[in-house]
Amino acid sequence: MSRAPWVLLCASLAGHEARAPGPPREPQLAAPLEPLWVDRSAELLPGVATTCGSPEKRWILEVNGGGVALGDFDGDGNLDLVVVDGSTLERVAAGEPGFPPRLFLGAETGRLRPAGEAWRMAGGRWGTGVATGDVDGDGWLDLFVAEWGRDRLFLNQEGRGFRELGEESGLAGERWSTSAAFLDYDGDGALDLVVASYLAFHVGEVPSAGSSGCRWKGHPVLCGPEGLVPVHDRLYRGRGDGTFEDVSLAAGFRPERAGYGLGVTTLDFDLDGDTDVYVANDSTPNHLWRNAGDGTFVEVGSSAGVAYDADGREQAGMGIACGDWSGDGRPDLFVTNFSGEANALYRSTANGRFRESASAARLYGPSLARLGWGTGFGDFDLDGDLDLFTFNGHVYPEADLAGTDTSYAQPDELCEALAEGRFRVRRLAAGTGGAARPDVVSRAATCGDLDGDGDLDLVALAVEGPVRVLVNEAPRATSHWLRVRLRARGANRDALGALVRVEAGGRSFSQEIRTAGGFQAAVPAEAHFGLGERARIERLVVRWPGGREQVLEDVAVDRVLSIEERE
Numbered sequence: 206m207s208r209a210p211w212v213l214l215c216a217s218l219a220g221h222e223a224r225a226p227g228p229p230r231e232p233q234l235a236a237p238l239e240p241l242w243v244d245r246s247a248e249l250l251p252g253v254a255t256t257c258g259s260p261e262k263r264w265i266l267e268v269n270g271g272g273v274a275l276g277d278f279d280g281d282g283n284l285d286l287v288v289v290d291g292s293t294l295e296r297v298a299a300g301e302p303g304f305p306p307r308l309f310l311g312a313e314t315g316r317l318r319p320a321g322e323a324w325r326m327a328g329g330r331w332g333t334g335v336a337t338g339d340v341d342g343d344g345w346l347d348l349f350v351a352e353w354g355r356d357r358l359f360l361n362q363e364g365r366g367f368r369e370l371g372e373e374s375g376l377a378g379e380r381w382s383t384s385a386a387f388l389d390y391d392g393d394g395a396l397d398l399v400v401a402s403y404l405a406f407h408v409g410e411v412p413s414a415g416s417s418g419c420r421w422k423g424h425p426v427l428c429g430p431e432g433l434v435p436v437h438d439r440l441y442r443g444r445g446d447g448t449f450e451d452v453s454l455a456a457g458f459r460p461e462r463a464g465y466g467l468g469v470t471t472l473d474f475d476l477d478g479d480t481d482v483y484v485a486n487d488s489t490p491n492h493l494w495r496n497a498g499d500g501t502f503v504e505v506g507s508s509a510g511v512a513y514d515a516d517g518r519e520q521a522g523m524g525i526a527c528g529d530w531s532g533d534g535r536p537d538l539f540v541t542n543f544s545g546e547a548n549a550l551y552r553s554t555a556n557g558r559f560r561e562s563a564s565a566a567r568l569y570g571p572s573l574a575r576l577g578w579g580t581g582f583g584d585f586d587l588d589g590d591l592d593l594f595t596f597n598g599h600v601y602p603e604a605d606l607a608g609t610d611t612s613y614a615q616p617d618e619l620c621e622a623l624a625e626g627r628f629r630v631r632r633l634a635a636g637t638g639g640a641a642r643p644d645v646v647s648r649a650a651t652c653g654d655l656d657g658d659g660d661l662d663l664v665a666l667a668v669e670g671p672v673r674v675l676v677n678e679a680p681r682a683t684s685h686w687l688r689v690r691l692r693a694r695g696a697n698r699d700a701l702g703a704l705v706r707v708e709a710g711g712r713s714f715s716q717e718i719r720t721a722g723g724f725q726a727a728v729p730a731e732a733h734f735g736l737g738e739r740a741r742i743e744r745l746v747v748r749w750p751g752g753r754e755q756v757l758e759d760v761a762v763d764r765v766l767s768i769e770e771r772e
Contacts, residue, residue, distance in 0.1 A: 241585055241619060242634040242663055242675035249317050249674045250286075256304055256669050257291040261602065263413040264294065265429035266353060266406050268600040269383065269467070270578075270648030270668040272335035274727035275655075276346045276720070278324075280364040282765075283311040284653045284729055285320075286664060288672055289332040289350055294408060302328035306335070306350055308367075315656030315676065323366025330354030330379075334649070334725030338387030338396045341447040342696030351382035351400065351725070360447050375449040380436055381406050384469040386721035388480045389702055389750060390456075391500050394695035395445035399458075399482050401466030402436035404429065424603040430487050435463040438484060438492075440502070445696050457501040464489035468525040470721040471702070472536045474509070475557045478752050480702045483511065485522030485540050485724075508558075511538055511551045515561040520546045524724030528582030529715050530591045531626065534706070536717065541577025541595055541724075544604070544611040548572040548595070568620060571630040574611045575618070576600065579650025579724050583661045584735025585677060587684035589712065590622035594633060596665050598646035614644035617665070634663075634675045645670060649725040654733065659686040659763060661733060685736040685762045689745075691718060694770045697750055699730035704748040707760070710739035736762055 246253075258267025272289035279285060285308060292303030305328040309317040334351035341347065345361035358374045359367040381403045387396045412419065414427040440458040441449035453459050464486030471480050475495065482494040482502070490512035494502040506512035514520050521543035530537040535553035542548055547569040551559035563569045572595075579596040586592065597615035604613045620628040650665035656676065663675040687707065691700035699718065706715040716732035736742075742760035749755065749770055760766065 238631050240632045240635045241677055241679040243678050244634050244636050244673055245676045246671055246673045249315065249676075250309065250672055253288065253307075253309075253672045254670055255288065255290045255666055255672060256293065258293055258669075260669065261414070262600070263415070263427055264406075264411060265404075265427050265433070266294070266331070266381075268427070268668060269333060269403075269725070270666050271332055272351065272725040272727075273649045273651050273664055273666050273672070274335045274337050274348070274722070275651050275653040275664065275729050276337045276727065277729070278308060278346050278348075278361060278364065279310055280345065283313055283657070284655055285309060285311045286317055287335055287337075287348060287727075288666070289335045289725075290328075291333070292328070292331040297330065297408065303331045304328055306332055306348075311655060313657055315662070317674070321366075323362070326350075326359060326367060326369065329357055333382060334384045335727050336385035336387055336398070337720045337727040337730075338701065339696075339698045340387070340396050340398075340443060342395065342445055342698060344698050346699075347447070349385055349387070349398065351385050353381045353406065355379050356382050356400065358447065370447055373448060375441065375451070377451075383467050384721070384723070384725050386469045386471050386482070386719070387701060388471045388482070388719075389697045390440075390480050390482075390496055390502075391442065392479065392751060393445075394697050395443040396697060396701065397443045398441040398449060399469055399471075400439045400441070401469045401484055402438050403465055403467065403487070405434040405436055421601060421603065422609050424601070424606055424609070426601045426603050430465045435465045435489060437463045438466050438469075457503065458494065460492060460504050462489065464492060467523050468540070468724045470525045470527045470723055471719045472527050472538075472717060473702070473704070474536055474553065476535060478748075483525060483527070483538060485525050486519075487521045487523070488519065490519045491522055491540065510559040510561065514546070514549055515564070520549065522549075523576075523578045524580040524595075526580045526582045526593055526723055527717075527719075528591050530582060530622070532712070532714075534713065534715050539580060539582070539593060541580050541597075542572070544574060544576040544599060546573070548575075548577055562626070565626065567627045568630070571618070575615055576611070578648045579665060579722075579726060581650070581652050581723060581728070583652055583733065585619065585661055586621070586679045587660060587681050587686050587735035587737065589714070589735055589737035589739070592622050593620035593628065594618070594650065594652070594663065595620065596647035596650045598648065598668060612644075614646050616644055617647055634673075645673075649722075651722045651726040651728050653729045654688060657765075659688070683738050685738070685740055687734045687736065687742065687760070687762050688765045689732040689734070690730070690765065690767045691747060691749075692767065692769045693749060694772075695750075700750055700770070701730060702750045705732040706746045706748075707734055707742050708744040709736055709742045712739075
């Protein structure tokens with residue numbers, strides 16, 4: 206492409222600041238309360254860091270960071286941690302592999318230790334995202350690693366190590382994959398796989414920062430995504446033995462207009478019992494794929510109200526949180542966006558549509574100066590309401606220059622659920638001993654109960670730098686909780702796509718079982734409920750994949766409850 210078109214296309218790069226203004230800015234909410242999490246990285250994960258290109262960020266390949274996952278890989282009941290690392294363009298040019306993914310095994314105390322040689326994984330070209338699921342139905346958690354290059358699959362050898370499956374996995378081709386999610390979309394028991402793709406990037410074909418005329422708020426910056434070629438996402442059908450076939454075209458999983466895919470999650474938004482897919486796209490409309498129940502999908506993002514913002518404008522979506530925030534039994538969606546754009550909160554309605562509610566929930570104004578990535582719903586203070594976390598950081602180091610109205614490093618935030626469907630935005634974490642943690646340039650994040658005390662801890666990556674372990678130390682003298690793990694009878698052993706509903710103290714809480722973490726991340730395949738002062742669950746209902754229901758009554762709380770599917 207000639208130089209002149211680059212100037213035109215990139216002058217409004219992430220045209221984010223040039224778009225029509227939204228609702229008036231709300232005042233930044235005060236956050237005098239102490240954070241729930243304390244950064245214990247130096248103690249629990251000393252010296253562990255990731256790399257994503259150079260600190261100068263001259264190419265778009267260098268800005269998204271790596272992946273992070275929590276799951277039990279060795280079968281001891283404790284959560285383990287996978288960190289997916291990246292590379293540098295110098296290593297790529299020299300024909301050297303990228304930095305390898307790493308597994309850290311967990312213990313009951315929340316401590317993490319490097320796994321042994323049997324778990325060692327070689328580096329690919331450039332690691333990005335991660336997904337977890339039992340792809341061969343043997344009862345052990347397997348690992349998918351997305352790459353700029355060839356995506357890779359690691360089969361768990363009965364809790365004793367990984368074995369990489371090569372081209373025979375069926376995950377052929379070399380693209381820039383970002384997030385991924387396992388699901389059973391066709392109900393055959395074998396896990397299938399959705400892989401979000403970003404754009405076509407080839408060294409030497411994309412101009413670097415400062416060489417092309419790409420500008421943002423008057424400053425020369427790296428080029429993309431606008432002006433670069435988006436790549437279609439992929440749907441793989443699992444055969445049940447760890448191998449897959451690409452069925453994107455046959456299943457209708459191919460929109461007329463490809464998006465710059467960054468985040469992906471699974472959900473049953475229309476409550477028909479099968480699994481749908483939502484993809485957050487950068488600078489293009491988001492996609493909501495409705496499962497038609499006959500092996501095909503239909504893209505309904507625009508008609509369902511989750512493709513654009515409240516004014517009908519496309520945004521630059523990154524991460525996705527999915528959960529029943531409104532408490533009506535239907536999944537709601539939250540999407541982190543570029544600075545100058547508000548994060549989006551899509552509240553589900555009874556007719557299978559969504560209503561954009563960020564302003565009403567008091568999330569619009571506080572997010573305008575942020576650029577969000579990793580996010581998730583969870584009851585982090587165990588009071589019975591779903592809160593949100595957001596990890597933030599800009600893509601341009603130039604954001605620290607004058608006139609940008611933002612910054613490169615940014616605070617990470619907890620959006621605490623309050624009454625009447627509103628949130629209060631506050632500082633997310635403190636350093637060891639309660640000291641404020643310096644702002645970092647955050648990216649992917651995941652949550653789970655690392656230390657087994659019933660509340661949710663966080664692990665987060667920066668675009669480069671230390672991997673952070675944030676331990677939840679919220680006071681909860683009278684707060685109760687329940688973690689639910691399912692064991693299905695078929696090959697989908699973790700029951701991905703199942704729905705768990707609990708009834709306690711006059712309220713109903715529901716969660717779907719998934720491992721998709723929203724942006725280049727994976728979460729444990731379990732449901733976590735904060736119950737406040739409710740010390741007993743009157744009724745617990747599991748809707749297993751396939752629609753069969755199983756009911757438990759008078760369920761004790763403050764424990765991990767494992768439920769086997771009945772004959």
